[in-house]
Amino acid sequence: MAVKAQEALGKRPLHVLEKIRENLEKLNEKMEVMIELQKHDRKDVSLPITDAPLDVMTLLSMPDHLRKTAMALCRLGRATADEIAQQTTRARAVESAYLNQLVIMGHLKKERKGRKAYFCVEKEYKG
Amino acid sequence: MTSVGKIVVVHSYKGGTGKTLLSVNLAATFVKRGRKVCLLDLDFRAPSLATLLNVTKSNYWLNDYLNGACEIDKVLVDLTDRIHNGGKLFVALANLATEAIRDMSAKDRKWEMRALGRLLALRNSLLNEKGFDYLVMDTSPGLQYSSINAIVSADLVIVATTSDRSDVDGTKRMLHELYDLFEKKTEIVLNKVLNASSSMRREAIQTNVKDIYQAPLLGLIPCFCDVLKAEGNIIFVEEKPEHPFTKIMGEIASEIDHL
Numbered sequence: 001m002a003v004k005a006q007e008a009l010g011k012r013p014l015h016v017l018e019k020i021r022e023n024l025e026k027l028n029e030k031m032e033v034m035i036e037l038q039k040h041d042r043k044d045v046s047l048p049i050t051d052a053p054l055d056v057m058t059l060l061s062m063p064d065h066l067r068k069t070a071m072a073l074c075r076l077g078r079a080t081a082d083e084i085a086q087q088t089t090r091a092r093a094v095e096s097a098y099l100n101q102l103v104i105m106g107h108l109k110k111e112r113k114g115r116k117a118y119f120c121v122e123k124e125y126k127g
Numbered sequence: 128m129t130s131v132g133k134i135v136v137v138h139s140y141k142g143g144t145g146k147t148l149l150s151v152n153l154a155a156t157f158v159k160r161g162r163k164v165c166l167l168d169l170d171f172r173a174p175s176l177a178t179l180l181n182v183t184k185s186n187y188w189l190n191d192y193l194n195g196a197c198e199i200d201k202v203l204v205d206l207t208d209r210i211h212n213g214g215k216l217f218v219a220l221a222n223l224a225t226e227a228i229r230d231m232s233a234k235d236r237k238w239e240m241r242a243l244g245r246l247l248a249l250r251n252s253l254l255n256e257k258g259f260d261y262l263v264m265d266t267s268p269g270l271q272y273s274s275i276n277a278i279v280s281a282d283l284v285i286v287a288t289t290s291d292r293s294d295v296d297g298t299k300r301m302l303h304e305l306y307d308l309f310e311k312k313t314e315i316v317l318n319k320v321l322n323a324s325s326s327m328r329r330e331a332i333q334t335n336v337k338d339i340y341q342a343p344l345l346g347l348i349p350c351f352c353d354v355l356k357a358e359g360n361i362i363f364v365e366e367k368p369e370h371p372f373t374k375i376m377g378e379i380a381s382e383i384d385h386l
Contacts (some may be wrong), residue, residue, distance in 0.1 A: 053240040056275040060308060067308065071279070075247055121244065 022115060029117065032100050052106035054121050069098040070107065078120040132254035134262045135383060136281035140297030142268045144287040145318040147175050148354065150265035152364045152372075153285075156380040158213040159364065162260040165203065165253055167219040169277050170267045171231040174221035179359050180206060188222035190231060193242040199252055210365055214260075234272070243276045250280070269297075270305070278306065283386060284313045285345060290320070295339060302342055312386065314345035316379065323349035346379040348372065 052058070054074065059067055072087040073079055081096035088095060099119045102108040108119050137150045147170075154166040167189060168176035177183055187201040203217045210216055222228075234242070253259045264281070266274035278284055284306055288298045298315075306313040317336055323329055329347060336344050351372050357363055364373040 051237075053236040055236040055240040056243060056272065056279055057236070057239075059279070060275070060305070064308070068310075071309070074243065074279070077244065077247075121240065 025115070029096075029100065032097050035097070054102075054107040058107065066098055066102060069095055070102060073099070073102075073108065073119060074121060078118055080116055080118055084119075132258075132260045132262070133282045133383070133386075134250065134254070134264065134280055135283045135285060136264045136266060136274075136277045137285045137287060138266045138274055138278060139268050139287040139294075140301050141289075141291070141294045142173075144268070144289050144294065145316075145348070146170075146268070146287050147179065147265050148359075148363075149285065149287055149316060149318070150263050151176070151179065151362060152376045153380060153383075154216065154261070154263040155210055155362045155364045156373075156376045157261050157263075158207075158210045158216045160380065161214040163215040163217075163258060164261045164263060165217045165219060165259050167262060167264045168221040169264050169273045171221045171273050172228060172267050172271065174223050174228070175359075176218060176265060177220040177223050180209070180218060180220075182206070182218065182220060183223065185220060188227070189219045190222045190227055192219070193245050195241065195245065199249060209362060217259075231273070239272045239276065242273070243279060246276050246280045270301075275305070278311060279309055281311060283383065284311045285316055286313060286342075287316050287318055289318055299340060302340055314343050314382075314386075315340055316346045316348065317344065318348045319350045320347055321350055323347065345382055346375055348375055 054070060059070055059074075062070060068088050068090075069084060072084045076083060076087070081092050081099055084095045084099065085092040099108065100110075103110045103119070107121075109122060111118050111120070135153070137146045137153070139146050150166060154164045157164045166176065168174055169189070171190065177185075182204055185202075185204060187197050189202055191197045192199050192202050199219065202219045204220065206216045206218055207213070222231075249262060253262055264277045266277050268274070286298060286301070286306075288294055302313060315336060317332065320332060323332065332347060333344055336347075349371070351370075353367070353370060354363060354372055357366075361367075363370070364376050367373055
């Protein structure tokens with residue numbers, strides 16, 4: 001019993017650190033979104049726009065830097081910022097910012113699975 | 128996700144530039160060389176491969192695959208017997224029925240987005256899983272949704288063009304405002320070239336084309352009366368193996384192999 005209690009105590013700090021890290025990541029993402037919103041002078045928008053399909057005409061009208069990210073995601077269907085960065089050979093942080101911007105614009109959906117954030121065009125999309 | 132096969136899309140600014148002739152004969156040339164090829168008709172507004180290849184009845188069409196009504200296996204029609212001593216030829220056809228054409232031209236942006244996803248998925252299902260060497264896609268001219276979807280999924284875009292002024296101008300714009308934006312490898316095929324018999328004249332045309340488009344020239348096809356006389360009733364490269372057109376298609380296929 002005493003050994004078990006000690007083990008539990010030993011794991012506790014690790015668990016707490018893990019939680020802190022998770023929260024920091026969430027906070028970081030929220031800040032990225034706020035920065036993107038500020039950049040586009042859309043302080044009034046608190047919720048992402050919905051239903052802005054990522055079709056080819058939309059892709060064509062996008063600025064080059066976002067098109068590159070969006071096309072990589074079209075090819076993969078569902079991916080993390082890391083996986084997109086591997087395709088575009090740009091930094092993960094850059095892709096993370098662009099992906100979050102595409103979420104704000106309503107072109108992508110974002111979902112969390114454990115510590116990872118996945119971006120997708122939509123659930124039915126094959127890619 | 129790595130595939131050995133290639134997706135080749137044949138596109139043009141204007142109609143009547145020879146996209147379908149190029150697509151069918153390029154696919155047939157690859158098959159004659161022992162390759163496994165799938166020829167797809169993405170010209171949903173004016174389907175032509177079904178008539179041209181005389182397959183007017185089918186349980187499933189490419190339209191159904193893009194609609195999410197079936198998987199691609201159901202759409203593929205085996206036409207391997209059309210090419211003597213070759214590899215394998217499959218086709219995925221666009222539905223000829225007027226109702227189907229109307230239905231395809233009334234799709235919304237969300238549908239087009241899903242259609243792009245299903246087209247991109249062919250790389251995995253046909254090239255990776257079924258071992259196709261080439262997917263050759265025939266498209267509608269100009270900036271149509273189905274054509275741009277095909278371009279986005281392509282490894283190589285072949286742009287069929289003629290010397291017609293409006294065609295030249297439109298093709299130039301598409302090169303810079305469409306293919307370049309999607310970072311696509313693009314090659315020009317100049318079709319219906321007049322007086323192309325002397326090598327000096329051919330060289331002059333080649334230099335001229337490269338100057339105008341600032342893009343590589345994949346092939347130069349003279350205006351052949353024999354091709355017109357065939358009226359789309361035969362697979363030209365199969366029926367006329369010694370014809371100069373067949374030789375040019377062979378050279379184009381070799382170039383694509385090495386790209």
